[in-house]
Amino acid sequence: MGDQHDIHDDSEHYLDGFTRTLAEVSATGRRLTREELKARRTLGEQAADAGHGLRALVVAHLAATRAAWPAGPGSAESSLATLAAVEQAIDAFAEGYERAQRLTVRREEAARREFIDDLLYGRSDLGRLAERAERFGLRLSRAHAVAVAEGPSVYVEGGPVARRVEAAVLARFDSRSILLTTKNGRLICVAPGDEDEILLYFAKHAYAATGAAGAALRVAIGRPQHGAGGVVQSYEEALAALEMAARLDLAGPVLRASDLLVYPVLARDRQALVDLVSHTLGPLTKARGGAVPLLDTLGAYFDSGCVAAEAARRLSLSVRALTYRLERIHQLTGADPSDPTHRYMLQTAVIGARLLNWPNRPL
Incomplete structure (x- = not known):
């Protein structure tokens, strides 16, 4: 009244x-x-x-x-x-x-976009950023984690995929504690760090909304981080995980930055990595057909948990053919993939080869 x-x-x-x-x-x-x-x-x-x-x-x-x-x-x-x-x-x-x-x-959209840019790039005063965050439903005093979805096409704010994912997530969870947006053609979800189910639900519906092209979609989740700067850290971890997954051809559906911490460690000392790959896997170049088939064999063998039958299935080979390849690797390198004492060195070298894009790129 x-x-x-x-x-x-x-x-x-x-x-x-x-x-x-x-x-x-x-x-x-x-x-x-x-x-x-x-x-x-x-x-x-x-x-x-x-x-x-x-x-x-x-x-x-x-x-x-x-x-x-x-x-x-x-x-x-x-x-x-x-x-x-x-x-x-x-x-x-x-x-x-x-x-x-x-x-x-338009003013509200501009203010929201400016806030998102400042939040993800950490360009604003953290105290002021925390005050602005409350207007958009985030309490930066608590821990937050960021999920980033990168697909075969560019995602835009207000586009059909972004709208479908946002509608699904906000219909299920409290919208006051979640921020969904796009940045540089990617879908982004910021959620409380102790509510992992929100980010997994976001990933699920990002795949569903992408449709037939979902096979080319990757979703990465950064670790929960505290404070106003925590969102930036988690976001950057998710981006780094996506980049690492692309370089190593890691499969999803969800990649966690916490599970990929070993890769930046390996890549940090490039010269040591080059020496490891050259010394351990260099002899594979002497094989008929070059190093690539044997390198793929090692990758499939380790990715399948060193189960020969599963590795053979992934490579569309018979178990006998796979076993022959493993024996050939042993002959060339002197390292036996089935021997636990040699396995770690070989697997680390295989990861290094992926990071260095060897043998496609010379060491």
């Missing part, structure tokens, strides 16, 4: 000059002037900025029309002119109202 009273109290302001114009139109049959239409648009903008609902204001215009309608019989031309003036006035008022709303939405 209070809102209705407020609108009623303010209606005289938003109806300023309306009834006087109707009286002139009824008497002369003229149309509204350019200045009168401009005034109606301005009043519509002011009403939107003040937070009033358009429906109630249109009703107020119609009520004023009824009250100002000329008494007694009148010509049809006069009535039609009055109705046309009412239509013009309300249309101009609604145009101004909607224009103000669009400007407000």
